[in-house]
Amino acid sequence: MFRVLLLLFVLAPSTLMAQEQARLPLFLESAYGQVGKTVKYDAAYERIAFPGGDVPFERGVCTDVVVRAYRGIGLDLQLQVNQDMHRAFGVYPRLWGLSRPDSNIDHRRVQNLEVFFKRHGKELPVSKEAGDYKPGDIVTWRLPDGRPHIGLVSDRQSGGLPLIVHNIGAGAEVEDTLFAFKIAGHYRYGLDKN
Numbered sequence: 107m108f109r110v111l112l113l114l115f116v117l118a119p120s121t122l123m124a125q126e127q128a129r130l131p132l133f134l135e136s137a138y139g140q141v142g143k144t145v146k147y148d149a150a151y152e153r154i155a156f157p158g159g160d161v162p163f164e165r166g167v168c169t170d171v172v173v174r175a176y177r178g179i180g181l182d183l184q185l186q187v188n189q190d191m192h193r194a195f196g197v198y199p200r201l202w203g204l205s206r207p208d209s210n211i212d213h214r215r216v217q218n219l220e221v222f223f224k225r226h227g228k229e230l231p232v233s234k235e236a237g238d239y240k241p242g243d244i245v246t247w248r249l250p251d252g253r254p255h256i257g258l259v260s261d262r263q264s265g266g267l268p269l270i271v272h273n274i275g276a277g278a279e280v281e282d283t284l285f286a287f288k289i290a291g292h293y294r295y296g297l298d299k300n
Contacts, residue, residue, distance in 0.1 A: 129179040130242050130261075130297050136178020137258055137271040140171055140278035147275045156209040157185035168256045168273045169214045172244060175258060175271070181296050187213040187222050197221060216254035220246055220291050227295030236267045239284060242297040245270065247287035255287065 146165035154160060158177075161170065173183045191198055191207035199217045212218050223229065223244060230243065239245065241261035249255055257272030264282045271280050 132179050133175050133242055133258075133297060134261055134271075137171060137175040137260070137278075138280070139178070140174055140273075141271070141280060143278070144170070144174075144273060145277035147273055147277065151211055153210050154184075156188070157182050159184055159209070166273060166278075167214060169216060169219060171271055171273050171278050172219065172256055172258055173213055176296060179296065183219070183222070184209060184213040186226070187218055190222055190225065191218070194225070197225070216246055216256045219244075219256060220254075220293075223291070223293035223295050227293045230292040230294060232289045232292050234285065236284065239268050239292065240294070241268070242294070244291075244293040244295060245284065245289060246291040246293075248290050249287055254290065257283070259284070 140163075143163060144166050147167060148161070148165040149167045152161050160166075160174070160177075163174075166174075176183050188207050188209045191212055195207060198212075198221050199215075201217060202211075202215075227244075231238065239259045241259055243259040245257055245259060247255045247257075255272070255274060257270040257274075260269045260271050260280055262269045262280060267282055267284055269280050270283045271278065272283065273279065274283070
């Protein structure tokens with residue numbers, strides 16, 4: 107019996123790590139699959155199903171790229187953010203005058219995702235070194251006008267810089283924008299935790 111438990115103890119972390127690493131290709135495929143299909147930027151508030159709700163696939167915002175990529179590996183940020191906000195509403199920003207969570211929009215707000223990833227993922231240092239940003243990492247920025255933005259690091263590069271999958275106004279795209287704006291946050295969630 108002891109040998110079986112020891113074997114499970116030894117194999118469980120390596121099996122979990124292998125499963126997390128196997129998620130990365132699916133995660134990136136889900137992100138790339140939005141390019142050319144999500145062609146509009148549309149931040150309009152809309153009532154959507156819960157859980158698993160989404161605005162029509164041909165439109166969305168920067169957060170929708172991230173949410174849809176995670177759904178490709180079976181993680182529903184709409185549900186997870188909503189559950190976390192019900193548990194700890196006070197730690198989330200009060201920028202929108204809400205008195206309770208709203209499953210239609212909370213997961214579509216960059217600042218809420220920043221709080222969620224800090225609480226449940228791994229917050230990584232912000233740096234100016236391209237090598238510090240691994241495929242699947244989540245990056246948030248503040249645009250020159252102060253608006254928040256979010257995208258994910260791809261496994262593609264241009265001139266040694268990782269390209270970003272995001273929607274900054276023209277639909278989902280893969281672009282060299284990692285260092286184009288002031289980086290506000292760097293996170294790893296739901297993939298390889300190393």
